[in-house]
Amino acid sequence: MKKFNLIESNNAGFTLIEMVVVIIILAVLAIIAAPKFLNLxxxxxxxxxxxxEAAIKSANSIVYSKLAIEGKEKLSSSSIELNGETITTSFGFISPTADNIENAIEGSFEQVNNLNAEITADWGTFEIAGILVLLFPKGYTFTDTCYFFYLAFPxxxxxxxxxNQTGC
Structure with missing residues (x-):
């Protein structure tokens, strides 16, 4: 009686040349794909x-709506309660101060006066004369051209x- 061997002993593996070709192909693919991921x-x-920008626009819409309900949207100076925080307004919109921006939207903020300090919170704020607030993302300094500004003239x-996204 003849026995059948279910396990074949024909071990066909990869040759060294095949392994080298696969490594070269993977290296070429990595070189091509790397620049796309380096810019994250x-x-x-x-x-x-x-x-x-979307958060500030939304906060302004909410503030304006609440002021309109109270009939205060046309006042040159007013205030309103939003999320338990008092926000000063001008003509129905959030007045451009660092405190107002911090109270109107969620996130961690740090007010920085040193132009070379790197931002460690979510956002760094720099206020100029109550008419302009510059916001810089984490990891940037005030000298970088990666910022958002909120401006309202009296x-x-x-x-x-x-x-401004040119320096991001």
Missing amino acids: KTDASIASLDSL GATEPSFFA
Whole structure:
């Protein structure tokens, strides 16, 4: 009676040349794909600036709506309670101060006066004369051109927003 061996002993493995070819192909693919993934900080910073702009616009809409209900949206100076925080307003919109921005949106903030200090909180704020607030994302300094500004001139009916992403 003949026995059948279910396990074959034909061990065909990879040759050294095949292994080297596979390693070379993987290396070429890594070199091609690496630049796309090396720019993640820039993409994240730009996305942060975009989300900050959306958050400030939303907060302004909420503030304006609450003031309109109270009939205070046309006053040159007023205040309103939002999320348990008092926010000063001008013509129905959030007045451009670092404290107001910090009270209006969620996140961690640090007010920095040293232009070379690296931001360690989510956002660094720099206020100029109560008409402009510059916000810098974490990891940048005030000398970088990666920032968001919130501007309202005295007597202006609406604030201006702008995100400078050139230095991100």
